[in-house]
Amino acid sequence: MTDASLLYYTGRFVRTDLDCDGVSGTPDPASAPEAMLIEHGTIVAIGSRDEVPAPAAATHIDLGEGWVLPGLIEPHGHPSESASLMGNGVIDIRPVTLARADQVWDAIKIALAASPRPPRVVANGWDPLLQPGLTPPTLANLDALAGEVPLVIVHNSLHSAYFNTAAAREAGIDRNTPDPVGASFGRDSSGALTGLALEAAAVAQIVGPTLAAAEADMPRRLTTHLLELRRTRGITTIADLTWNHQLGQLATALAAAGSLPVRLRGYETSSPGATASVPLENGDAWYRQVGIKIWSDGSPWVGNIATSFPYLDTAATRALGFEHGHIGHANYTTEQLIEIGSQYAGEGWQFACHAHGDVAIDSTLDAYEALITKFGLHDHRFRIEHCGLMTPAQFERAARLGVAVSLFVDHITYWGDVIVDDLFGERGLAYADAGAAFAAGHRATFHNDGTVTPCEPLRNMAVAETRTSRTGRHLGGGSAVTRRDSLRAHTSNAAWQLRSEHEIGSLAPGLRADFAVIDVDPRSAAPEALAEARVLATAVDGQLDTASA
Secondary structure, three states, X not given: OOEEEEEEEEEEEOOOOOOOOOOOOXXXXXXXXXXEEEEOOEEEEEEOOOOOOOOXXXXXXXXXXXXXXXXXXXXXXXXXXXXXXXXXXXXXXXXOOOOOHHHHHHHHHXXXXXXXOOOOEEEEEEXXXXXXXXXXXXXXXXXXXXXXXXXEEEEOOOOEEXXXXXXXXXXXXXXXXXXXXXXXXXXXXXXXXXXXXXXXXXXXXXXXXXXXXXXOOHHHHHHHHHHHHHHHHOEEEEEEEEEOHHHHHHHHHHHHOOOOOOEEEEEEEOOOOOOOOOOOOOOOOOEEEEEEEEEOOOOOOOOOOOOOOOOOOOHHHHHOOOOOOOOOOOOOOHHHHHXXXXXXXXXXXXXXXXXXXXXXXXXXXXXXXXXXXXXXXXXXXXXXXXXXXXXXXXXXXXXXXXXXXXXXXXHHHHHHHHHHXXXXXXXXXXXXXXXXXXXXXXXXXXXXXXXXXXXXXXXXXXXXXXXXXXXXXXXXXXXXXXXHHHHHHOOHHHHHHOOOOOOOOOOOOOOEOOEEEEOOOOOOOOHHHXXXXXXXEEEEOOEEEEOOO
């Protein structure tokens, strides 16, 4: 008689937590463990079949010819935003969906012409750098196009949005509406709205009615999105860096009902004068809030990252409306970052601060150092997110402070040519320098940032090694990473950054049995083969789910 709580898996397992598994050299397939015993969702033993014999009572499951990795972890996602902005009622105009400017406008016009008349039209994914020919629309442009139908066009970075008068009215925004702290609404010389929302808090306000409409359907939207990430991308844990108390209540209810397809880790959005909405000790291995999110600067694609040097003067930057010598600016001063951080740091909360430009990164590190000193912090694991123009010296300073880094390396895939030719010149060749992060001693991670690029951890690993764009351009100003480090970036390192290394991140005894099965050997496959690898199955707590289910 078998015991349903006792599972015996056979296959080819990759121990990314060990230095001797062949990941850093030429692997021998025979060196891979071939058996794993799981009891009540926890790994009991892993090794050869001789080392881990099958108990008579165990349910035996053979994983065939696939290769078994620890469950992949997305340490900086936005699944709740993705569920809202990629679901019913939102037009997908991202450059991964529509390549040309005329296709973008056609999609918006078709949505506006629908019968019956839509209550509102929201389009997500505007990107003039990858969709040449798009120019910033004005309030008058969008009024003429949409009339009394509220129209909002969200930039692919999620750091800006365009809107018409009807959308402003629906969202309760007018010329007298104060700018949110760290964000703003565009205004002309008379103070009238220009139809631009800049930065997360302003974008959230103008998209508020759409988010409210999606809220009632959020349990279905969120679980559907998470299940897709698990089955097609091998994701078994994802962090949401635009979290709030209401989403926390939803996640808690879904976890209690056994309806969460993957593990969730929340980072609550910060605001001046606020405190955390839950105690530091909360949740369980399925869901808990682990940190606080701050935005030091904005997006390189909309010109508001804080750098010590100007953007290039090119046709692309002129089309974006940048004047000659344009330099972006931070959302907060260092003093404001310290003030916001002081609201949470004394309780022991981890921070994850969005910072791309070298000036923003210096400011963030200054604020972190002040908070570490002020509150006598040690294992704080403060994070810097994206790290686009972070320098080797800044990576080294962050390591000395115990500050972790998570890099958006997939920017190189999609925007690599743009970064160099259109925005930053030679400085762009060192963009998202993951090799420098590892060289400085970081347990660095990679991520895809919600809807901005598809969630593709295996491609992140590949591009961190090759630093090559979709056109084959090599960004040689930064350094490549080893396969061992790239694998760890989405497994054990990500678990550590999420304060979850005691639960997940490796195929090791005592940890939860989360894994993904792919069709190539991740230790030796060529980078592009790894990027294109197919997910065959996943498991969370040892419960198998095949990609074709």
